[in-house]
Amino acid sequence: MTSRPGPGIPESLQHRGNGAPPRGQVRRRPSRPIISNLQYAQQDCIDPTKPAPLDSIHTAPNDAVRPPPRGRPPLFFSGLGNNSFEPPIQSPRAQLLTAAINLPVPPRPGSSIVGDISQQPRILPGGSGVKDDAIAKAPSPDAPMASMLFAGGKTADFFPWTGTPSEDLLNEALVKQGISNKPQIMNETNTARPTLWVNLKNKSGLTQLSTLFVAVLEKRQACGRLTAPNTFKPPPRLTLRDSTREAWLHDLANPTVGLRRLSRTIPHGITGKVLLDQCLNKNIPIPRAMWLAKCVGINEMRSHKRKGQAGTITWVRGWTSSVEQFLDSIVATIGQQDWKPRITYALQLVTHLYKEKLLEEDHFLEWVLKNLEICPTERLFLWLLLVSIFWPNLISSRRRSKRLAEALLNQAEKLYQLEAESQASPVLVFLEETIIRLLVTNPTALLLPMTWDKHGAVLRTLSQRRSHPQISRIVADLEKRNRRLLRPSSDASSTTVDAPGQVYRLLDSLDCSVNVHIDTLSDQCMELISDPKSLISTALAWASSMYRDGVYRTYLVTRLLRKWSLLGFDVDDGILSYLTRMSGHASNELRIVFRIVAELVRSKTFSIGRYLQWLIATGSLGYSSDFSAPSTWPVHLITEIPLNGLPEQVRVLRSTLLRNTVHSAEDEAQALHQVKDKIQRQASRLFGMEIQDEPPPLDNLSNLSSSLQLELGVWLRKQVSLGVEIIERVPTKDPSIEESGAVCRISSHDFHVVRFYMEMFNDLSILADVIGVVSTSLDPDVLASAADTLHYHHQAFNAIGAFEPLFGKIAMRYAAIRTVRFPERDLILSLTDLARTARADAQLLQLLAYDLSRYEQKGSLAACSPASDNMGEVVDTGMDTEDEIDRILSSGTSMDRQIMTRLFGKIVHNLEDQVKKSSHRFENHSIWFYRLRSFDESTFDGILTEWLTLLVTSHQAHLVSAALPPLVASGCLSLHKILEIVQRCTSKKAASNPEDALLISIAGLDMVLPSDHQNRPCQPRDAYRYRLAQRKFCQDPEGRVLGAIYTMVELRSGQLQSAVQAQFTAMLLNKRLLAVVRHFAIHDITLLSTSFGLGIQMASSDLHSYVKSILDNLLDPIHSLDFSHKSFAEQIATVVESANELSLPFCQLEIRHIFSMDAASFDTSAETISSALLQAVKLAVENDQSSWSTLIAGLEADLTSKIREHAERELFSASAFLSVPSAADVDLSGRDDTAIIRKFLTVIDFTATGAPKHGQSFAFGTLVDRLKGLAEVLNKSNDTIIDIKNNNLSISPLWSWLDALLHLAVVHSPVLSNKAGNQQQAALLWSLKILFTHPTLCVAPFIAQYVFDVAVLLSDSVSDEVRNHLAKLDASKFSDDARCTFIFGTISPPDGWLILTKPVTPSATSQSTSSSQPPTQHSNHSQSPQQYQQFPNASPASLQRSLSQQQQQQQQQMMQNQASGRVYPHYPQHAQQHSKMPPQFQRMPTQTQQTQLQQLQQMQQMQGAAQLRASQASPVQRPSAPAPQSSSQTGKVNSAKQEKLEMRPVPFSLRKWEILPESGGNPAGNETAISLSLFGARKV
16 A cells, blocks of 8 residues: 555545644654653743833744834735744645645655654643644744665656656667657748848848847736736635534644645634634644634625625724733633733734734724723733833824823822832832833823823832932923923912911811810911911901901900910010001901900900000000091000009009090099999899899990900909809719719899890900809709800800810709709700700710600690690689699690690780780790690691781781790791791782882891890890890801892882881891801802802892892991992902902902893993903002902803903904914014013913813914914014024013913813814814924924923814824825824824825826916825825825825926837837837737737737838937927827826725635635735746
């Protein structure tokens, strides 16, 4: 038997199965592979300890690094994975190798040298791979089998000698003629010499002979050229069984099985991620895996097209997603067995897929960046490795490089936080090296102005860790560039607010409802203002300003001054300096400063003796004795200081100075004696006097001097302290322990008298001492009143620092009382409200809630009968009304609506009687209302609502004022419920009786507004709790009271009676109402604007006027600005001029309201108002007024937009000389617009801060026009931006305008994508591109860099459509600037260098070139767009360059042809003769098969052509002038020339998927993916 195949039997029919090579060529190996250290040593591809980037990826460790490709990329990529070469099947060498492998030689005599088959060391990852019994062989080229050797070292011939060849038979014919295989031509019977000699012996014979030879050669070339159509077909797919498919995949993994055989049938169903998993698990070599992926991809894309689906783009995107999922799944196996070789194989495969452009580049790179952003620290090294592989593509454009930079810096920030103190890990080192690589190669990617505060810190940390001068220099340069791109208004709030303004804001934001840490507050103030005198003046200005409310300011500043005095500040000098400066300011209240000084005198902080010496030394006594004038403050101050504790000599000196004034010492002593006598009669028990049945009413002592008031306060405190007794057995919070202690014996009436005068004197520091004394009382009413007082003044007591100790004392006394007896309900309610305000611990609140619930249960009787059962008996008894009410309330546990209505009527009737009698017996009404409501709350609320509605509609204000305190104090009614009743009544009366509705609204506001009036017809305890409820309601963050105020203003319409108008005006200007509005203006200006409708057009002009009167009184309480006699434009100017840090909220409200006016009603346009505001701001900028910026920045978005737009129009108007038509004639000599530019830009900065991105609009078209004008000036003007003279840089006026325009672009960069269309975006970026690439700016690199940075910043906001359009435009302009490519990107395909040039028939567009227009312009403006539309996939840059080169060549060739008359391109000396040759001899492709007769006919035609050429004159003998021709003939010749010469370049798109080393199908000459006929290939 022989191993040769039989004759005519193909090899493929003999060898089937697993595709193993013939038996003679296979060397078996052991069942287990013997791994040699030299041949099979595996190398880990990923080593965390060596983070150096990989330049190439190798399958085997012995492979050499493949140098990077140069020039045009290869057309076949089968050799990327290794260094082997697999020649095409068509080549002779491949056929020999195939025969050598598939047809082994049978045994022959002699010796044979067996060549070694090279082994490919490959990584064997986990999973099923190549079978153990099949040896892994490297693919071709393999050394051919050595030829057989015989004795003597001679090789065997190709045809073995058999002894019977014809050449070995010697005979006579063989000896004479020899061996010849030349065929005999039977038809040639005669020689051609006579025919040819006649032509050859002439002078032109040699020329004719050469022409014949050339024609023969051309004919031979044309006949041998490959003209067959392309027969490329992808390998077909077939559905196979699982076992067959596995066998096919094993054959694919075996390098010894040729791809030609495997390409006959590809298994169906292997695609996407399954294909990649199979390649990994079977360990298929990378080149073969790429071949399989391409084959499957071609079939999949063609299948999509046949089914009418989206086609190539959609499938490639899905394929890219599959590759991403494959790599994700492999990355997820990190840490498992054999994960390193698996990841190595996956990375190599994915890298080859990307390098051969088989993935969607944008989608894949975006996926890499996304995973880099979100990957954990454990897998960061792998993604950094991927970034290093695809580094050039990631940093080539701004869009990707910015995202890469942000991801790297975010990862570095996390690692720095984790490894702050430990040694740097290899991952961190690799990450730092990657960031440094980005810093060095592309620092522009790190232009991140919006996040520079965060990312700049990371870069600074990196530069400190590496300590390299170049890195530090690059980071410093980036710091400067990013800071320059930051919007100047981004940090306006921190840079424009001066130090006093920051102190004001700090004090306004202080929460005095909790304990104030004075040390911390003092340190914060000193950090803002270091100068002691300025700091003291700032604190006093805040405390005494009319734009702030609250007594707590006095005591807070007093504590601060005491603290600073302990730190060494000269408080006396600071106070005197402030009083000297503020004497001319009417917006500050001297009385508050005087009270602060009085408190400092009490604490021995302010030296009154030193002040009296200063008063005498400065001669301030010469002023008028009228102390009402602000200039008399030096003398007025000594009447405000306390006299208690002063030395006798100081008292005498004070009395001497006040002699002959209205405040003489004798008059003060007499008034003090009279006041003490009155107070003793009012609180007789406190002073040990006889108790009176009806104590006299309390007097108003507010007209006394502060010295007397302070003296009375100390005297009252002393009397309260005298009422304290030491008792041996005082209860404690522990029921089993009683100890001796002090107990205050003061009564509740006496405490109310003392509290009344203390609050009238505003002497809360003494009141705090009084509360501390009375907190030892065991009287529940006294403790409840003390708790209410502490609650009402909790802010002031926190400022003093006494709140927490006082609250603790009252809570401890309550805990002691409840151990001996059950507390009263009033004490429980008061202490519960106080604990909630003080934010006490939950344990105390739970205790109080428990006691309150026990009290309510205790109040309910155990009687089973309802109260109506005993109603008749009680009525018949004829007892007193009060006893009757108590009897009914105590007679049952339930009550129906009828009985409750009757009983409620009795209580109300009793209340009316007490009001009519002006009696003070109101102590039972709150208890009656509470007990009656406890029967049925809903029924009681309904009855109460009906009664209050009746009182409100009937205007019985006196009865309502008497009923509300007990109802509110007992918890039966809330002020919110009162407002609801009032609003319900006004809504019913508004349509029918507007005046009545207005009066009801005024009365309702009077019920809820805070009032200091305590002489109400009710119990003092109820009146005080009602005041407390009013203050809490009006300071509620929800602002319900603001809605009530605006409702009252809305009800004012039409003509009113004088009495009603007077009530409305009085309420509108009421100090209580203004205090509430002032509170919300400071703490929640947005809520106030919303409630009053500021910023929107109001319904009527009257409504606008009344709201404006409120705002005018807030801004100008003393009416010094005279708003009523000024126009709105003048008012705007006045507001801006008078604005300061304390009046800013009220100025903003005023401006906001003026802008919201109705232009038709007031005959004033918004444009006029905005212009007036802009002029006022410009004036404030010139005067360096610091408050205007905060005033503008705090306005609403629509108002700031109007101001900003006006400023931009002014700036553009000032730069009108830069408009494009007139920019060339600009004369910049002597022009200086720096000042005007600074004004407008400053306004624009701050008005752009407050406006939201969606609310801004900007004239981008005008900005583009100005930038174009700048470019024109640079082109045509001799003036440049920077003149370099003597190494000094002098800035020209043009630079100021360029900086201003760039400043506008930076400020409005956030709204570029929303407010500018694609055309405006493209025009703006293109204008900037023209500027930073302008040759003039080469001498000013810092200006060009700034323009480039602005363009980079703006490019982040444009769309991809705009970016692609600009890339096309940049490519058409022959721009090779890398900066443009970085910003715009590139749209050229990977194979854009391939262009096919072929002759085409002239079109209508080519014929139009003979028109009147110049041909160059026509070609630039008409042909290029058509070419772009015709070939959209071509690279614009390469296409444009090729077109220009072709046009130049065509023009030169046409000029030469016209001069010499040549038409034939290759042989021009006989072009005309050649044009007359028969078609058979011209250079046109003909049929490859011809008969001998046809060949003879062609030879005869060639002879005739030669004779014809001989009969014509040679080129040398021709006359110089051509023979005249007719116009028609000339046109024909010219058209023929143009038709011959017009060669048009056609972009050729390389189909990456079809470039296969083995395509399958039937072997033919033109079966490659790229048709060989395109290259003029010839058959061999």
